[in-house]
Amino acid sequence: xxxxxxxxxxxxxxxxxxxxxxxxxxxxxxxxxxxxxxxxxxxxxxxxxxxxxxxxxxxxxxxxxxxxxxxxxxxxxxxxxxxxxxxxxxxxxxxxxxxxxx
Amino acid sequence: xxxxxxxxxxxxxxxxxxxxxxxxxxxxxxxxxxxxxxxxxxxxxxxxxxxxxxxxxxxxxxxxxxxxxxxxxxxxxxxxxxxxxxxxxxxxxxxxxxxxxxxxxxxxxxxxxxxxxxxxxxxxxxxxxxxxxxxxxxxxxxxxxxxxxxxxxxxxxxxxxxxxxxxxxxxxxxxxxxxxxxxxxxxxxxxxxxxxxxxxxxxxxxxxxxxxxxxxxxxxxxxxxxxxxxxxxxxxxxxxxxxxxxxxxxxxxxxxxxxxxxxxxxxxxxxxxxxxxxxxxxxxxxxxxxxxxxxxxxxxxxxxxxxxxxxxxxxxxxxxxxxxxxxxxxxxxxxxxxxxxxxxxxxxxxxxxxxxxxxxxxxxxxxxxxxxxxxxxxxxxxxxxxxxxxxxxxxxxxxxxxxxxxxxxxxxxxxxxxxxxxxxxxxxxxxxxxxxxxxxxxxxxxxxxxxxxxxxxxxxxxxxxxxxxxxxxxxxxxxxxxxxxxxxxxxxxxxxxxxxxxxxxxxxxxxxxxxxxxxxxxxxxxxxxxxxxxxxxxxxxxxxxxxxxxxxxxxxxxxxxxxxxxxxxxxxxxxxxxxxxxxxxxxxxxxxxxxxxxxxxxxxxxxxxxxxxxxxxxxxxxxxxxxxxxxx
Amino acid sequence: xxxxxxxxxxxxxxxxxxxxxxxxxxxxxxxxxxxxxxxxxxxxxxxxxxxxxxxxxxxxxxxxxxxxxxxxxxxxxxxxxxxxxxxxxxxxxxxxxxxxxxxxxxxxxxxxxxxxxxxxxxxxxxxxxxxxxxxxxxxxxxxxxxxxxxxxxxxxxxxxxxxxxxxxxxxxxxxx
Numbered sequence: 001x002x003x004x005x006x007x008x009x010x011x012x013x014x015x016x017x018x019x020x021x022x023x024x025x026x027x028x029x030x031x032x033x034x035x036x037x038x039x040x041x042x043x044x045x046x047x048x049x050x051x052x053x054x055x056x057x058x059x060x061x062x063x064x065x066x067x068x069x070x071x072x073x074x075x076x077x078x079x080x081x082x083x084x085x086x087x088x089x090x091x092x093x094x095x096x097x098x099x100x101x102x
Numbered sequence: 103x104x105x106x107x108x109x110x111x112x113x114x115x116x117x118x119x120x121x122x123x124x125x126x127x128x129x130x131x132x133x134x135x136x137x138x139x140x141x142x143x144x145x146x147x148x149x150x151x152x153x154x155x156x157x158x159x160x161x162x163x164x165x166x167x168x169x170x171x172x173x174x175x176x177x178x179x180x181x182x183x184x185x186x187x188x189x190x191x192x193x194x195x196x197x198x199x200x201x202x203x204x205x206x207x208x209x210x211x212x213x214x215x216x217x218x219x220x221x222x223x224x225x226x227x228x229x230x231x232x233x234x235x236x237x238x239x240x241x242x243x244x245x246x247x248x249x250x251x252x253x254x255x256x257x258x259x260x261x262x263x264x265x266x267x268x269x270x271x272x273x274x275x276x277x278x279x280x281x282x283x284x285x286x287x288x289x290x291x292x293x294x295x296x297x298x299x300x301x302x303x304x305x306x307x308x309x310x311x312x313x314x315x316x317x318x319x320x321x322x323x324x325x326x327x328x329x330x331x332x333x334x335x336x337x338x339x340x341x342x343x344x345x346x347x348x349x350x351x352x353x354x355x356x357x358x359x360x361x362x363x364x365x366x367x368x369x370x371x372x373x374x375x376x377x378x379x380x381x382x383x384x385x386x387x388x389x390x391x392x393x394x395x396x397x398x399x400x401x402x403x404x405x406x407x408x409x410x411x412x413x414x415x416x417x418x419x420x421x422x423x424x425x426x427x428x429x430x431x432x433x434x435x436x437x438x439x440x441x442x443x444x445x446x447x448x449x450x451x452x453x454x455x456x457x458x459x460x461x462x463x464x465x466x467x468x469x470x471x472x473x474x475x476x477x478x479x480x481x482x483x484x485x486x487x488x489x490x491x492x493x494x495x496x497x498x499x500x501x502x503x504x505x506x507x508x509x510x511x512x513x514x515x516x517x518x519x520x521x522x523x524x525x526x527x528x529x530x531x532x533x534x535x536x537x538x539x540x541x542x543x544x545x546x547x548x549x550x551x552x553x554x555x556x557x558x559x560x561x562x563x564x565x566x567x568x569x570x571x572x573x574x575x576x577x578x579x580x581x582x583x584x585x586x587x588x589x590x591x592x593x594x595x596x597x598x599x600x601x602x603x604x605x606x607x608x609x610x611x612x613x614x615x616x617x618x619x620x621x622x623x624x625x626x627x628x629x630x631x632x633x634x635x636x637x638x639x640x641x642x643x644x645x646x647x648x649x650x651x652x653x654x655x656x657x658x659x660x661x662x663x664x665x666x667x668x669x670x671x672x673x674x675x676x677x678x679x680x681x682x683x684x685x686x687x688x689x690x691x692x693x694x695x696x697x698x699x700x701x702x703x704x705x706x707x708x709x710x711x712x713x714x715x716x717x718x719x720x721x722x723x724x725x726x727x728x729x730x731x732x733x734x
Numbered sequence: 735x736x737x738x739x740x741x742x743x744x745x746x747x748x749x750x751x752x753x754x755x756x757x758x759x760x761x762x763x764x765x766x767x768x769x770x771x772x773x774x775x776x777x778x779x780x781x782x783x784x785x786x787x788x789x790x791x792x793x794x795x796x797x798x799x800x801x802x803x804x805x806x807x808x809x810x811x812x813x814x815x816x817x818x819x820x821x822x823x824x825x826x827x828x829x830x831x832x833x834x835x836x837x838x839x840x841x842x843x844x845x846x847x848x849x850x851x852x853x854x855x856x857x858x859x860x861x862x863x864x865x866x867x868x869x870x871x872x873x874x875x876x877x878x879x880x881x882x883x884x885x886x887x888x889x890x891x892x893x894x895x896x897x898x899x900x901x902x903x904x905x906x907x908x909x910x
Contacts, residue, residue, distance in 0.1 A: 004739050004779060007845055012743045012776075014841045016750055016769075018834040023754030024717050025830030028821045029814075031759055031805065033713075035766055038797065039750055042773055045785075053780040056856035058866035061785050062874075065867065068792055069878045073885025075797050079804045080892035086808050093817075098711025721833050728840045 009050045017043035029092045030085060034078050041071045105156055106169040109186040112149050112196065113239060115142040116232035120225050127221025136211035139224030143207055143231055147200035154193055158594070165189055165597035168241055179300060187241035187305070190598040194439055195238040195371055198446045202362050203231040205565035209454050210355040212561040213461060217353070223263060227359065230256035234364040238371055243292050243302040246372075250288065250336070253365050254281050260360075261352040273351035280345035284335015288372075291328030295379075298325070308378040315382045326379050326386030329372060330393075337369025337423050340397045344663045346420055347404075350412040354457025357412060361419040362450035370426045370442055374435055377599060381433070387518065391431020395526040398424025400661050402533035406540070407658040411456045411469040414541050418493060419449060421534060425509050428527055432519035434512035435599035436592045441505040443591075444576050448492035448502060451569035455486040458562050459545065462554040469541060474550030481563045483546050485570040490542045492573045494535035494627060497620030501577030506531060508580065510619055511612055512602055528619060535623035539630030547635055582612065739779050746772040757818035759805045763798060770794040784860035 020043060023036030045064045052060025082092070089096045119142030127135065157167070166189040174182045188196070207227060214223050233252025240246035255278075262274030292302065298314065298321060299307050315322040333339075338346035346366070350357055360366060373380060373390060380387045398421040405417035422445045429438035459475065459482060460467060476483040492502030510531065514524035580591040656662060708719065749769035756762035770793045777786035867875055 004736060008743075009739075009776075009780065010845050011842055012746070014838060014845070015747055016773075018838050018841075019747070019750045019754060021717075021721060021837070022827070022830045022834045025714050025721070025833065026754065026822065026826050028714070029759070029818060031801075031808075031810075032754070032762060035753060035762060035801070038766070038793075039753065039769070042770065042793070046773060046776065049777050049780050049782045049785055052782060052785075052858055053856070056781075056858060058858050058862040061782050061858060061863045062866050062871050064782075064785050065788065065863070066874060066878055068788055069882055072792060072797055073882050075800055076885045076889040077892065079800055080889040082804060083807060084892055092808070092810075092814070093821075094713045095711075097713075101709065101711035718830070718833065721830075721837065725833065725836055725840065728837070728844065732840060732843065 004053075006050065006054055010047060013043045013046040013050065016040075016046065028094055030082055030094050031092055033094065034075070034082065037078075038071065038075070041067055041074075105153055105162065106167040106188075108149050108153050109167065109169045109188055109239060110171055112146045112153070112200065113186065113232060113235045115146045115149075116228040116235065118142060120228040120232060123221045123225035123228065127225060130221060132215065132220055135221045135224060139221075139228065140204065140207045140211060142228055143200055143204045146196075146231075146235070147204040150193075150196050150200045153188070154197055157188070157193060161597075174245070180296065180302070182242055182244045182302060184245065185241040186239040188239060190594045191371075191374055191439060192238045192598075194443055194594075195367075196235060198362075198367075198443055199231060199234050199238065199364060202446050202450045202569070203227075203234075203359060203364070205568055206355050206358050206362075206450060206454065209358075209457075209562055209565040210353075212559050213355055213457060214353060219263070223260075223353070226256055226259045226263070227355070230260065230359060230364055234368070237368055241304060243295065243304060243307075246304070246375075247289060247292060250332070250368060250372075251285065253336070253368060254278060254285060257281070257349070257360060257365050260356040261349045263352050263356065267351075270351040273345075273348040277345040277349050280342050281335045284332045284342055284369075286331075287328045287335070288332025291325055291332065294321070294325050294328060304375060308376070311378050311382060317382055318384060319382060322379060323383040323386055326376075326383035327389070329376055329379065330386055330390060333369030333372045334393065335369070336372075337366050337427070338420050339369065339393050339423060339427055340400065341663070343397060343401070343420055344667065347413050347416045350410070350416050354412070354453055354460065357416070358450045358453035358457070361415070361453060362446040366419060366423055367426075367442055367446070370423065370430065370438060373427075373430045374439060374599060377430075377435055380430070381600070384518065387431055387433070389431070391428050391513075391519070391523055394424045394427025394429075394431055395523055395530075396424075397421070398428065398530040399526060399533070402530050402537065403657045404661065405537040406533060407654050409470055410467040411459070411472075411541065411545060412453070412467060414469070414537060415449070415452050415456060418452075418534065418537065421530060422449065422493070425506060425527065425530070428513060428523065429509040432513050432516035432523065432602075433600075434509060434516060434519075434602050436595035436602070437505070437508040437512050439595060439599070440580055440591050441509055444492065444501045444505040444573070447569055447576055448489040448573040451485060451489040451566060451573055452493065454562070454566055454569070455482050455489065458482050458558045458566070459486075462556050462558060463552050464555070466552060469545045471551050472545045473548040474546070475554070476546040478550070478554050479558070481566065482558065485563075485566040486546070487542060488570045489573050490538045492577075494538040495531060495619070495623050496535075496627070497616075497623065499574075501573055501575065503620065503623075504577035504580060504582070507582065507616055507619055511582070511615055514611070514615060516602055524615075528622065531619055532622050532626050535626030536630050539627040540634055543630055543634040582616065735779060739776065742772045742775040742779065745769075746776065755822075757815045757822065759810050759814070760802070763801050763805065766801075767794050767798050770798070781857040783857065784863050 017040050020036045020039035023039065024033055027033050027036065045067045048060040048063040048067070050060075052058065052064075085097065086092060119138060122138060123130075123135065130138065166187060168185060168187040171184040171186065174184045176182075207224070210223065210227065214220055217223065230253065233249045233256055235249070237246055237249030237253060240249060258274045258278040261277050262271045264270050265274075295307055296302055299310050301307065311322070335342045349360060352360075380390065401417045401420035401424060405414050405421060408414045408417060422441070426438045426441050426445070429435070429441065459472065459479065462479065463472060466472065488500070491500040494500070495503040495506045497503050510524060510527050513519040513527055514521065580589060659665065708715075746769050749765045749772065752765040753762045753769060756765060770789060774786040774789040774794070777783075777789055
């Protein structure tokens with residue numbers, strides 16, 4: 001197998017993570033925000049896989065699997081919340097749910 | 103029955119009467135109130151005489167009796183008991199307090215008859231007498247302080263007895279606050295003594311003090327000065343004397359009680375009681391003498407210029423207490439207490455007499471509007487005359503002569519006294535005779551200006567006669583070498599107070615000085631006779647020069663002490679409090695709270711309920727963290 | 735093979751950008767699937783075929799299907815696309831873009847500081863992962879199972895139709 005430069009793969013993960021962050025900050029639609037969170041989680045998983053590959057250890061992949069399971073649980077709850085949100089506010093605008101305003 | 107057991111009854115009687123009158127006063131008829139009011143102090147006086155009789159007849163061990171009632175408090179090494187102790191010094195004091203107090207109460211039953219708050223008056227009077235008894239019988243300083251404060255409270259209540267006039271309330275507050283300044287010094291002194299000796303028992307302190315302190319020890323000096331501060335406040339000496347003339351706002355019997363038996367003599371008692379500490383601090387003792395000498399002169403000059411008969415007497419009290427302080431300051435302990443006793447008799451008599459005159463003349467206080475009373479009010483005149491003779495110290499025939507002469511001679515002869523102090527006292531004696539004679543001549547002689555409408559009854563005249571008897575005869579229990587050599591009083595006092603150290607002066611000088619002082623008072627009386635009876639025109643011509651008017655006004659206002667205190671202390675404090683109306687110190691805490699609110703509002707902006715904003719701040723935080731980790 | 739890595743990386747970055755810029759939720763989801771698939775390719779290239787399989791099956795498969803379901807349930811049509819167009823002004827992008835850019839610079843700087851040696855590139859197959867999972871990570875697996883259970887229960891509870899339960903007195907009040 002060809003060795004992939006470690007720096008490049010980590011920078012790729014960072015880029016993906018930050019794209020997710022930009023999405024999170026930019027979008028007002030809660031559905032898109034949830035997608036952006038998924039992107040960020042994926043980027044984190046990617047770093048684990050890179051680490052696993054670098055040291056040829058299974059631990060990184062194990063961590064990735066945990067992230068995966070956590071992500072699926074989160075998506076399940078998150079989507080349920082989105083449905084409730086839509087029912088309550090009749091929109092997906094997060095700014096509508098600003099009742100915690102001080 | 104054990105003699106010591108009588109002590110607590112003597113103290114308890116006035117308090118019992120106070121409670122009875124305080125709770126039942128409104129329900130009792132006036133006659134019943136009067137009987138109850140005098141019964142308590144009367145019983146105490148009887149018991150005191152009984153006690154004194156057996157005390158003198160078969161003196162107890164160490165010439166002292168003590169009676170432990172109960173333990174008051176026991177906290178952290180401070181063990182204070184309710185214990186009474188009687189020795190020669192306190193015997194004289196309780197005799198004066200109960201006996202003179204009783205006579206004053208008898209007098210008051212008629213004097214106050216038509217006043218509102220009859221029962222209230224007697225309740226306060228009994229409380230006053232009871233507090234004073236506690237003060238002089240206390241065996242520890244804390245109990246003494248209890249009585250001390252009780253006396254201060256009662257003086258407030260009684261000076262402001264006619265509380266409907268705001269001026270009286272002002273006078274009462276002034277008396278309370280001025281004496282309180284002294285009280286503060288006294289309580290600090292007590293703290294100091296407690297930290298030094300670990301006890302407040304007077305006898306223990308006095309016996310331990312010479313072992314702990316050498317003569318002139320700074321701590322002893324500090325303690326003595328603090329005690330002196332308390333004494334100066336209560337006894338109306340310089341510089342805390344200004345309350346006394348205003349204390350005339352109270353009814354005349356109250357003045358009599360304050361000036362003769364209680365209150366102002368408390369300072370004399372305190373210094374005499376703690377004499378060992380003063381002996382260990384010569385500087386403080388000198389200060390006592392100087393304060394006494396200065397006060398007696400200043401007060402004497404002020405008395406010369408007063409028109410209100412009671413104010414003359416008030417200043418004369420200050421002056422006479424000044425004599426006692428002078429005696430205490432030179433170590434003539436016994437002479438001071440002797441003068442206290444004689445002074446109590448004649449000063450009570452003078453106030454009661456003045457009160458009676460004022461009563462029959464429709465509350466006229468100005469003695470220049472009186473006159474010619476000697477025919478109209480013979481009993482008052484003769485008794486007043488005897489008391490005045492005592493005050494003026496007319497030689498040989500008056501009791502005041504013997505006591506004052508004793509002070510002057512011992513001041514002259516004392517190791518710590520001397521010619522200067524004697525001279526001040528001598529001048530004071532001249533002035534005393536002058537203003538006393540002036541008062542008598544102006545009040546009783548000359549033309550009748552106001553007709554007395556009523557004659558005082560038996561309950562007023564009887565106390566006057568009894569007191570006159572004592573003012574006359576009281577002096578014969580202590581006669582100088584040159585004139586009979588009777589030493590009953592100092593013989594008794596030597597068991598409680600140390601003997602005076604006489605410096606090396608010629609015995610013959612005593613007789614010379616006596617003749618000088620005796621002649622001086624006669625001359626002063628003569629001068630007053632000329633000025634106020636024979637040649638009133640001379641007085642008027644003297645009074646018309648501007649300088650005399652200025653001095654007259656200055657003295658009349660008590661040497662401007664009130665004005666000085668007003669400008670130096672009262673006005674700056676009022677000014678400061680006006681500035682501080684909105685509490686400058688609060689600005690700090692208010693500023694803090696305002697800053698809190700401001701920061702809270704700032705933080706509220708961050709809490710805008712927008713989830714993206716929260717995310718952005720998290721990202722910002724990440725940037726910051728990373729930046730810091732890069733830079734470091 | 736290294737070329738495949740860069741191509742897959744480029745696709746991943748491109749499709750992710752597309753995800754966050756789309757107005758239509760379904761389009762975004764499809765780009766997200768593309769992004770996830772390219773990442774799966776990357777996993778495979780990094781010697782983690784098992785993870786690559788999971789990525790395709792669970793992420794691109796299960797999770798994305800959930801998203802699509804929700805989008806269908808909410809009937810997000812033209813209206814929401816227009817709204818997204820209104821919301822996503824260019825100015826909206828500057829702040830977050832700047833933030834992310836600064837973060838990226840810092841991350842790259844930090845990564846470049848580390849003298850990371852390249853190495854490994856070994857294939858870690860499913861067997862090894864399984865042994866690790868059911869060996870040292872047993873408790874973590876069980877915790878993950880409990881987490882998933884919590885997720886299921888939570889999703890069920892939140893997704894349930896709420897029926898208002900009123901006390902009879904309150905009902906009377908409401909009616910009367």
